[in-house]
Structures are given as structure tokens and as C-alpha cells.
Amino acid sequence: MIPRTHETQAGPGLSRGVQPPDSQEAAGPATPRLLIHEVGVRLGPQTLEARAVLSAGPHRFTGAATAGAGASRQDAWQLAAAAAVAAIQQYLHHCTTDPPTPQLHLTHIALTTSASGQELIHAAVRLAQGSFEADLLGSAPLRNDPCTAAVAAALDAVSRRLGLFPLRASGPSPAPPAQAHQSAEPAPPPLPPEQPPELEVASPSAPAPRESASEPALAIHVSATAIRAAAIGAAGQVLAEARRPARPTAEPRVNLSLAIEAAREALAGLNHSAANVRAVGVALPGRLQPDQGLCLASGDFPSWHDVQVAGPISEALERPVTLIGAAQAAALAESRYGAGEGLDDLLLVRVGIDIDLAVIAAGRPLLEERQTPGQAGHMVIDADGPRCSCGDLGCWQALANRDSLVARVLRALRAGQPSALLAAVDNHLGAITPALICRFAAAGDDLSRRALQETGRYLALGLANLIALFDPQAVILDSSPPAVGAALLQAAESTLKSSPRARLFSRCVLLSPSLGDTAPLIGAALHATARLST
Numbered sequence: 001m002i003p004r005t006h007e008t009q010a011g012p013g014l015s016r017g018v019q020p021p022d023s024q025e026a027a028g029p030a031t032p033r034l035l036i037h038e039v040g041v042r043l044g045p046q047t048l049e050a051r052a053v054l055s056a057g058p059h060r061f062t063g064a065a066t067a068g069a070g071a072s073r074q075d076a077w078q079l080a081a082a083a084a085v086a087a088i089q090q091y092l093h094h095c096t097t098d099p100p101t102p103q104l105h106l107t108h109i110a111l112t113t114s115a116s117g118q119e120l121i122h123a124a125v126r127l128a129q130g131s132f133e134a135d136l137l138g139s140a141p142l143r144n145d146p147c148t149a150a151v152a153a154a155l156d157a158v159s160r161r162l163g164l165f166p167l168r169a170s171g172p173s174p175a176p177p178a179q180a181h182q183s184a185e186p187a188p189p190p191l192p193p194e195q196p197p198e199l200e201v202a203s204p205s206a207p208a209p210r211e212s213a214s215e216p217a218l219a220i221h222v223s224a225t226a227i228r229a230a231a232i233g234a235a236g237q238v239l240a241e242a243r244r245p246a247r248p249t250a251e252p253r254v255n256l257s258l259a260i261e262a263a264r265e266a267l268a269g270l271n272h273s274a275a276n277v278r279a280v281g282v283a284l285p286g287r288l289q290p291d292q293g294l295c296l297a298s299g300d301f302p303s304w305h306d307v308q309v310a311g312p313i314s315e316a317l318e319r320p321v322t323l324i325g326a327a328q329a330a331a332l333a334e335s336r337y338g339a340g341e342g343l344d345d346l347l348l349v350r351v352g353i354d355i356d357l358a359v360i361a362a363g364r365p366l367l368e369e370r371q372t373p374g375q376a377g378h379m380v381i382d383a384d385g386p387r388c389s390c391g392d393l394g395c396w397q398a399l400a401n402r403d404s405l406v407a408r409v410l411r412a413l414r415a416g417q418p419s420a421l422l423a424a425v426d427n428h429l430g431a432i433t434p435a436l437i438c439r440f441a442a443a444g445d446d447l448s449r450r451a452l453q454e455t456g457r458y459l460a461l462g463l464a465n466l467i468a469l470f471d472p473q474a475v476i477l478d479s480s481p482p483a484v485g486a487a488l489l490q491a492a493e494s495t496l497k498s499s500p501r502a503r504l505f506s507r508c509v510l511l512s513p514s515l516g517d518t519a520p521l522i523g524a525a526l527h528a529t530a531r532l533s534t
């Protein structure tokens with residue numbers, strides 16, 4: 001993982017976006033990254049004009065925005081953001097392979113100061129593609145030049161979602177360097193030389209150094225799908241990684257042994273001495289008691305009750321071990337390096353077998369050390385609903401988790417409703433997965449689509465309650481694989497938008513995570529390093 005430097009670059013080739021079902025092929029080869037090439041503002045006698053030039057490979061995309069009489073240099077950075085949105089629109093026209101082209105409109109731009117005193121420019125961009133609409137939120141730190149920061153904020157907002165669209169450069173392959181002057185549109189004419197004093201051309205600023213420890217940390221993420229271990233560098237990058245398939249129905253000690261094996265392999269894969277790794281962080285789904293190193297219960301591992309996790313791993317690796325909920329870890333990572341970077345108030349909802357919640361408030365994680373961090377999945381949504389793993393009726397996760405999506409499809413199939421899914425799995429109902437359902441829903445299978453919409457509706461009910469409670473700037477909806485997360489997010493979003501309470505939610509945007517399934521590892525490493533230094 002390369003740390004994000006959104007001040008200067010963003011694009012669908014990065015890991016921040018997610019692909020919709022069936023889009024892997026449509027996305028084709030990686031599209032060149034979208035970079036800030038130039039930002040200029042000119043104050044004339046009657047007008048203020050801003051121009052943003054973005055580049056992707058050899059191509060240039062130019063947007064301009066003009067304000068009339070009365071405009072002052074104070075308006076310049078807002079105008080620069082509008083110019084950036086116009087340039088990104090050009091880029092989308094060039095790249096979109098699946099019409100209609102998304103339409104962008106800058107709806108809000110503001111300068112705020114975070115709890116830590118950092119000045120940030122926030123941009124909100126309304127995106128519409130066919131019947132799909134979303135408000136995208138982005139931010140960038142204000143450094144020397146507010147116009148460049150405003151362009152970076154607009155780019156950040158859109159780039160969080162670029163991966164949702166099938167994008168591929170529609171022209172010929174990017175030209176080799178010798179022909180780099182060829183572009184999708186003519187290179188922007190230079191501004192008139194007779195007015196140089198009125199032109200401000202800003203160079204993209206260098207990324208700020210990150211506050212971080214200098215040593216790598218070892219992180220382990222245990223989930224029903226895989227047990228992963230990774231050495232994570234001081235800037236959040238994966239230095240070495242190993243994985244083992246999880247065995248959810250096996251005894252706890254079997255899975256802990258697999259975690260230790262993977263950890264040793266990751267340590268062995270480090271170039272330098274593993275002795276530099278002092279901290280070990282373990283991310284787990286379910287209910288934890290971190291101060292005791294215990295997993296109290298986990299939907300991913302039904303036989304786990306009061307399992308001592310930290311002790312055996314610490315003993316085997318001869319290092320201190322800290323525990324953190326997988327959702328908390330993902331939220332830490334996303335807020336530091338990912339989709340939530342620069343936001344002070346955000347929620348991360350992780351939809352797996354459990355639905356877990358993590359809260360970042362005023363820039364700091366909440367509930368991190370509590371015994372049962374973020375068990376939002378057990379909010380009762382329907383008092384007469386199906387029975388949950390906790391024994392109660394109608395919990396959110398019983399109605400909106402990944403298993404509930406599969407259960408809806410199975411019920412409909414057993415009731416004799418037709419679907420192309422049946423043939424696809426050769427009548428083996430056990431082979432139906434959330435990912436398969438999402439793929440068939442995207443391809444127009446009616447039964448799959450209805451099941452997805454109903455799951456999204458219940459997901460939206462819980463999200464609406466959380467948004468009403470916390471009033472966050474953003475909710476990151478995380479599920480694995482990312483295509484399932486994206487489909488659930490879209491289904492929930494359409495319900496939220498049509499809710500009578502929609503006005504209450506206008507400040508909040510729904511985002512896909514941008515660090516993928518590496519986020520719990522990065523967050524566990526951040527957490528372990530922070531614990532060790534206190």
C-alpha cells in the first residue's frame with residue numbers, strides 16, 4: 001500500500017475506489033492517475049477567472065470558472081474548485097465506457113479548522129449518473145496555496161467514487177514519452193504574457209510528513225474468510241505479508257496457531273531484522289475485552305467464548321500484543337490514510353456476519369477500549385423480526401448482514417421463484433454467495449435485485465438511526481469483498497435518499513473504504529504502536 005498523497009494525485013487506478021459487480025473486465029487496464037497539472041487565477045477589471053488543468057498520462061483536461069463584477073481574490077479558491085470540477089467532468093467524458101457519463105456539480109466548499117488545529121478545505125460534489133445520485137465529500141489540508149488545496153479537495157471528493165464507474169481511456173493507449181505532446185484535447189493555451197502579474201500558477205504542494213513511529217509493527221487480522229499477518233511500516237505501508245485460510249468451525253487454538261504461523265512468516269519476510277518489530281496488534285471481529293486480551297464472542301467463530309487471544313500470541317512471538325475490534329482498526333486506518341482522511345467525525349460500519357460500528361469523533365476513536373466496542377448489529381430494528389445469534393429478535397444484523405442477503409435469495413428460490421442463479425450454481429444452493437447475488441443483481445436478475453434492495457432497505461434503517469445519533473460528516477460502509485460492499489452501499493443509499501428523514505442526513509455522505517481489506521491490519525498496527533508508546 002502506498003500512502004495516499006491526495007494533494008497531488010488521485011484516480012481510478014488507485015485502491016481507494018471500489019469496482020461495481022462485473023466491472024473488473026469493464027474497467028480494463030489501469031487508467032492513468034489524475035494529477036493536478038496547473039492551477040491559475042486571473043483577476044481582470046470586471047471578472048475573476050480560475051483555470052484548473054489536470055493530467056492523466058499524456059492527456060490534459062482543462063476546466064474554467066468565472067465570476068463577474070464584485071468578485072475578489074477572496075473568492076479565488078472557491079472558483080478554483082469549480083474549475084477543477086469542470087476539468088474532472090472533461091476527464092469523465094474522456095474515460096467513461098458505460099454511458100451516461102456521470103455529471104458533476106460543485107455544491108459546497110468551505111474552510112474549516114479540525115480539532116487538532118489543522119486548516120482544511122472541504123468540498124462537496126453532487127454526482128448524477130442516470131438514476132444514481134450521490135453527494136461526494138472530499139478535503140485537503142490548506143498549506144501555502146488555497147487554490148491548489150481547493151482543487152485537491154474537489155479531486156479528493158470525486159476520486160473516492162471514481163472506482164464505481166467503468167472507466168477506461170476511450171482514446172488510443174497512452175502515448176509513449178516521445179509523443180507525450182498528443183493529448184485528448186489541445187494543450188491549454190498559455191495565458192497572455194502581457195498579464196503575468198495577475199497570473200498565479202501554483203505548483204502542487206509536497207505531501208506533509210506523517211506523524212508516525214519509526215519502527216514497523218506486526219499486525220494480525222483474524223476473520224472467518226482469512227487469517228492475515230503483515231509487517232506494517234511507519235507510513236502505513238505493507239512491508240511483508242502472509243496469510244492462512246481460517247477454519248471458523250475449528251477450536252480456537254487451531255486458528256490461533258494459524259495466526260502465529262502467519263505472523264512468523266510475515267516477520268521472516270522482512271528485509272531487515274524482525275527484532276525491530278516491537279508491537280503486535282491483533283484485529284478481531286465480535287465482542288472483545290481488550291484490556292484482558294479476550295475475545296468474548298464472535299459471529300465469525302461461533303465456538304469462541306471468552307477466548308484468551310493476546311496471551312498465546314504474545315508468548316509465541318515474545319512481544320506485547322494489543323487487541324482491537326476489526327471495525328475500530330479499519331476506522332483508524334481509513335481516518336488516517338484512507339477515505340476518511342481529513343474528516344473529524346465519521347462512522348465506519350463493517351458488514352460481515354456481525355455488523356460492527358466504529359466511531360471517530362472530533363478526530364479521535366471512541367469506544368476503543370470498551371468491552372463491547374460498537375455492537376451496533378444488535379440494535380433491534382424489527383421487534384418481530386428473525387432471531388439473531390444473540391438470541392433476541394429482529395437485531396439489525398439479523399436483517400441486514402451478508403447472511404441475510406443469502407437467506408432472502410434462498411427463501412425465494414425454495415418458494416419456486418425463477419432466477420438465473422439456479423443454473424449458475426447448477427442447483428447447489430450452498431454455492432450461492434453474497435458476491436454472486438450482487439453480480440446477478442447488477443446483470444438484471446430480478447430475484448437477486450429484490451433481495452439486494454430489501455437488504456439495503458434494512459441496512460439503511462440502521463444507518464439512519466446511527467446518523468441521527470452521531471451526526472457524522474461521513475459513514476464508511478465496509479464489507480468484503482468490496483463489490484458486495486459497493487452494492488449494499490448503493491442499495492442503502494437509494495433508501496436513505498427517499499426517506500422522509502433524508503433532510504436530516506444531508507450533511508452526511510456515504511463512502512466506500514479506500515484501503516480495502518488491508519485497513520484492519522494497518523489500524524491494528526497503528527493501535528499497537530500507540531499503545532506501546534503510552
Ligand SMILES: [Zn+2]
Nearest residue numbers: 378388390395
Ligand atoms: Zn442480536
